[in-house]
Amino acid sequence: MAAYVGFFEICYSNKGEHVFVSVALEAVGELVGQFAKSIGSYGVGSAGFKEKSKFRFDESFNYKEEPELAAALKTHFLEGIDIYFDNVGGAMLDAVILNMRDHNRIAVCGMISQYNKDKSEEFTIKLIKEWTIVYVEDIIDGLENAPLALIGLFKGKNVIKQVVLVARE
Incomplete structure (x- = not known):
């Protein structure tokens, strides 16, 4: 495949x-x-x-x-x-x-x-060093908010990638 x-x-x-x-x-x-x-x-x-x-x-x-x-x-x-x-x-x-x-x-x-x-x-790849790479994430704080993040995925509320931040360590 x-x-x-x-x-x-x-x-x-x-x-x-x-x-x-x-x-x-x-x-x-x-x-x-x-x-x-x-x-x-x-x-x-x-x-x-x-x-x-x-x-x-x-x-x-x-x-x-x-x-x-x-x-x-x-x-x-x-x-x-x-x-x-x-x-x-x-x-x-x-x-x-x-x-x-x-x-x-x-x-x-x-x-x-x-x-x-x-x-x-x-x-790094030499060519990428010359580019400006933008990586977009929607971050929601706390495991308790994971259900909201999941519901948001199905309603199209996230941009590109949804992340649930559990800890800042």
Whole structure:
């Protein structure tokens, strides 16, 4: 479901597009590569080893052997990437952003490069550092007000996300 929804519903893929899949040779990535080929798109996958024919990618590369990820992507996507199905995050995502076409789409399925980072390490994507991100929450104080918050959800009284603040610790 992650592969199908990410590729067809989130990225609304079209024939002839250029698709890149990180961690291409795992359960979700291998399906995305096959979906791309099934609709007539050009697909490239990266993994910790080089294998493409078994999973029907047009091209593949071993990211561990590439000293410069952005340059490696440029060799496979001379005109840029339309769709990136991200399972890695971090440096791979930063490299992909440098190679994206206009009107591109990114489906973030995982960020395995970030999972074992120390909590004190800052996790940001270079591009996001340049943006102003706004995150909206409706906060209601106290567990005793949770029923009101729930009723408000069904009446459309919340904006974006409803949060019940139980404690300020």
